Amino acid sequence: MIIGPTQWVKSSYSSPEGGNCLEWAPSSARATGNVPVRDSKTPEGPVLAFPAASFATFIAAVKGAGFSR
Numbered sequence: 416m417i418i419g420p421t422q423w424v425k426s427s428y429s430s431p432e433g434g435n436c437l438e439w440a441p442s443s444a445r446a447t448g449n450v451p452v453r454d455s456k457t458p459e460g461p462v463l464a465f466p467a468a469s470f471a472t473f474i475a476a477v478k479g480a481g482f483s484r
Contacts, residue, residue, distance in 0.1 A: 421440040421442055421443045421451075422440065422441075422442060423438040423439070423440050423453070423455075423458070424438060424439055424440070424441060425437075425438050425455055426438070426439070429455065436454070436455035436456060437452055437453075437454070437455065438452065438453050438454075438455045438458070439451060439452045439453075444467060444470075447464075448466065448467050449464040449465065449466060449467065450464065450465050450466075450467055450470040451463070451464045452464075452465070
């Protein structure tokens with residue numbers, strides 16, 4: 416997926432020390448209906464895009480501990 420210049424926002428769960436960090440582009444999500452996400456450690460790497468409704472369902476499941484280990 417190629418998207419134009421956009422402002423990426425780091426996950427609020429990311430630590431200042433780095434580590435496993437996710438970034439997303441809310442302005443692009445609002446404009447296209449797809450939520451682009453990328454690894455903040457590799458900003459030039461691939462971008463994954465998910466339909467907004469599917470991404471919202473995923474986030475709700477994560478917040479609700481809908482996944483088992």
